[in-house]
Amino acid sequence: MSDDTNIEKAIEQVNGVLAGNPRAPHVKAFFHEPTFTATYVVSDDQTKRAAIIDSVWDFDQPSGRTSLEAADEIIDYVREAGLTVDWILETHAHADHLSAAPYLQEKLGGEMAIGRDIVTVQGVFGKVFNEGTEFERDGSQFDRLLEDGDELMIGDIPLIALHVPGHTPADIAYIVGDAAFIGDTMFMPDYGSARADFPGGNARNLYRSVRRLMRLPDKTRVFLCHDYKAPNRTEFVWETTMLAQRTANVHLHEDVDEDEFVDMRTQRDATLEMPRLILPAIQVNMRGGHLPPPEDDGTSYLKMPVNKL
Numbered sequence: 314m315s316d317d318t319n320i321e322k323a324i325e326q327v328n329g330v331l332a333g334n335p336r337a338p339h340v341k342a343f344f345h346e347p348t349f350t351a352t353y354v355v356s357d358d359q360t361k362r363a364a365i366i367d368s369v370w371d372f373d374q375p376s377g378r379t380s381l382e383a384a385d386e387i388i389d390y391v392r393e394a395g396l397t398v399d400w401i402l403e404t405h406a407h408a409d410h411l412s413a414a415p416y417l418q419e420k421l422g423g424e425m426a427i428g429r430d431i432v433t434v435q436g437v438f439g440k441v442f443n444e445g446t447e448f449e450r451d452g453s454q455f456d457r458l459l460e461d462g463d464e465l466m467i468g469d470i471p472l473i474a475l476h477v478p479g480h481t482p483a484d485i486a487y488i489v490g491d492a493a494f495i496g497d498t499m500f501m502p503d504y505g506s507a508r509a510d511f512p513g514g515n516a517r518n519l520y521r522s523v524r525r526l527m528r529l530p531d532k533t534r535v536f537l538c539h540d541y542k543a544p545n546r547t548e549f550v551w552e553t554t555m556l557a558q559r560t561a562n563v564h565l566h567e568d569v570d571e572d573e574f575v576d577m578r579t580q581r582d583a584t585l586e587m588p589r590l591i592l593p594a595i596q597v598n599m600r601g602g603h604l605p606p607p608e609d610d611g612t613s614y615l616k617m618p619v620n621k622l
């Protein structure tokens with residue numbers, strides 16, 4: 314009934330791992346409370362190969378100071394566990410935190426990858442920040458640009474990249490063994506979905522991306538990029554299952570149709586403030602986690618476009 318061979322390949326992979334072939338990956342989560350972000354180190358216990366997904370570079374907006382606290386915690390874990398990092402992955406160009414990918418790469422090695430449509434994001438935000446030609450909009454800040462269906466390995470454990478646009482045009486979900494790292498698509502079932510109103514965002518695409526992810530088996534372990542603690546909940550939680558999403562996600566459970574979701578999402582987005590760190594985060598993340606080139610005094614400066622967002 315479907316000619317979507319990439320999701321079918323992912324379903325087959327998850328089912329294989331659930332049946333024990335190959336083994337399931339080990340997932341270690343680090344929750345960064347200042348930005349409500351979950352960073353993951355996903356590894357193969359046998360070969361000790363690993364990937365890092367969605368790292369955080371601390372940034373204090375009032376002072377303009379960066380710090381490496383969160384990134385160093387990841388590095389300590391990787392070293393103590395004796396892991397070799399093959400991949401440093403982003404689910405998308407984040408608007409709410411700066412990525413520590415270049416620093417992690419310098420300390421741990423591995424290749425940096427993001428979705429190929431980062432070039433669209435670079436085009437859109439290159440304009441927002443009135444960047445000159447020195448800002449390359451070809452994704453060359455990354456080692457690898459991923460397309461839907463691309464396959465990587467973490468040791469013996471396969472990873473399939475799925476393009477899941479909506480929150481941004483470039484979002485990728487990483488299906489590693491039986492674990493799905495779904496970025497900003499769905500959040501916990503009691504919280505719902507990611508916003509779709511940033512430049513290049515699209516609620517209809519988000520709905521379609523989620524319906525595609527929901528074809529993954531019930532027992533797929535689902536790992537989120539953020540948790541904002543829904544009302545009535547006292548703990549942060551960033552892991553759930555596809556069954557829970559499909560049956561209980563408040564915005565996207567299986568009885569919600571596309572138009573209903575688009576109306577809800579559009580109305581809700583109209584009430585949301587811009588994320589606190591969107592201006593610094595996008596300027597850094599569209600450069601693969603690098604600051605803009607230093608000016609003649611050796612300092613990098615971040616811009617604040619007035620009345621543009």
Ligand SMILES: [Fe+2]
Nearest residue numbers: 407408409497
């Ligand atoms: Fe995001």
